[in-house]
Amino acid sequence: MAAAGAWRAAGRRRRRREAAEEEEGAVLRRVREARDDLLSSGFWAASAGAVRAPLSASAEPPARCVCYGLGRFGGCPAARHQLAFLLLLLEELGEGKHGIEGSATLFYMVHCGKALYNNLLWRNWSAGALSKMVIIGNSFKGIEERLLSRIFERDYSYIAKVLKGTEEVALPTHPRYLDTFNDTSVHWFPLQKLKELSPEVWDFVEEPMYHECDDLEIIRKDHADEHHPAAVES
Structure with a gap:
C-alpha cells in the first residue's frame, strides 16, 4: 500500500510538472508570436527611430534596463506586446554585450502611474544622474497638457x-496597438539642457508625498494593506 501511495504521489507530481511545462511553453510561444506581430506590422521598424534618438545623442548608451508596470503577459495580449517590444529594444541596444555594470540605465515604464515617473525623477534628482537615464513611458508633455x-x-x-x-520623441501611432502603446x-x-535650468530647480529635493492628490495611481506605503502587497511604490 505504501508503495502504491508513493507511486500515485509521484504520478501527480509528474503531471503537475508536465502541466507547468506545457503552460510555460504556451506563454513563450505567445510572446514569440507577439514579437513576430510587431515586426510584421511594421510598428517596430517605425518605432526604431524614436528608440535610436537618445543613443545617437548620448556618449554613454544604457547598459542596464529596469522594467516597471508590465502586466500579466501570460493572459493579457497588450502586456505581451509590451514585453515583446522590450525584447526587441534590448536586441537593438545590444545590452547583453556589456562586460561591466554601467551606470547609464533605460527605464521601461509603459502606462505606469504619473507618481511613479515623478518618484523616479526625485530619486535621481541631479544633472549627472538624469543625463544617464532614458525613460520609455507615458508622454511627459501629455501629462502636462492633461492636468491643471x-x-x-x-x-x-x-x-x-x-x-x-527633456528631449521627447513619441512612438508612432498604429491602429493595431492604439491601447498598447x-x-x-x-x-x-x-x-x-539640464545645466541650463536655473539653480533653484535643483535646490528643492523633498520626497513626494501626494497627500493632496485625488487621482493617485499608486498606493503609498502608509495606505498599503495586505490586499495590495505588490502595488506599493515609494
Whole structure:
C-alpha cells in the first residue's frame, strides 16, 4: 500500500510538472508570436527611430534596463506586446554585450502611474544622474497638457521641473496597438539642457508625498494593506 501511495504521489507530481511545462511553453510561444506581430506590422521598424534618438545623442548608451508596470503577459495580449517590444529594444541596444555594470540605465515604464515617473525623477534628482537615464513611458508633455498647472506643479513637481531639460520623441501611432502603446514616448535628458535650468530647480529635493492628490495611481506605503502587497511604490 505504501508503495502504491508513493507511486500515485509521484504520478501527480509528474503531471503537475508536465502541466507547468506545457503552460510555460504556451506563454513563450505567445510572446514569440507577439514579437513576430510587431515586426510584421511594421510598428517596430517605425518605432526604431524614436528608440535610436537618445543613443545617437548620448556618449554613454544604457547598459542596464529596469522594467516597471508590465502586466500579466501570460493572459493579457497588450502586456505581451509590451514585453515583446522590450525584447526587441534590448536586441537593438545590444545590452547583453556589456562586460561591466554601467551606470547609464533605460527605464521601461509603459502606462505606469504619473507618481511613479515623478518618484523616479526625485530619486535621481541631479544633472549627472538624469543625463544617464532614458525613460520609455507615458508622454511627459501629455501629462502636462492633461492636468491643471497648479495640480501638475504641486503633485508632480519633478516632472514639471525637468520638462525644459527633456528631449521627447513619441512612438508612432498604429491602429493595431492604439491601447498598447498610446501616449508612449522616449525621454532623455541631455546634460547641457539640464545645466541650463536655473539653480533653484535643483535646490528643492523633498520626497513626494501626494497627500493632496485625488487621482493617485499608486498606493503609498502608509495606505498599503495586505490586499495590495505588490502595488506599493515609494
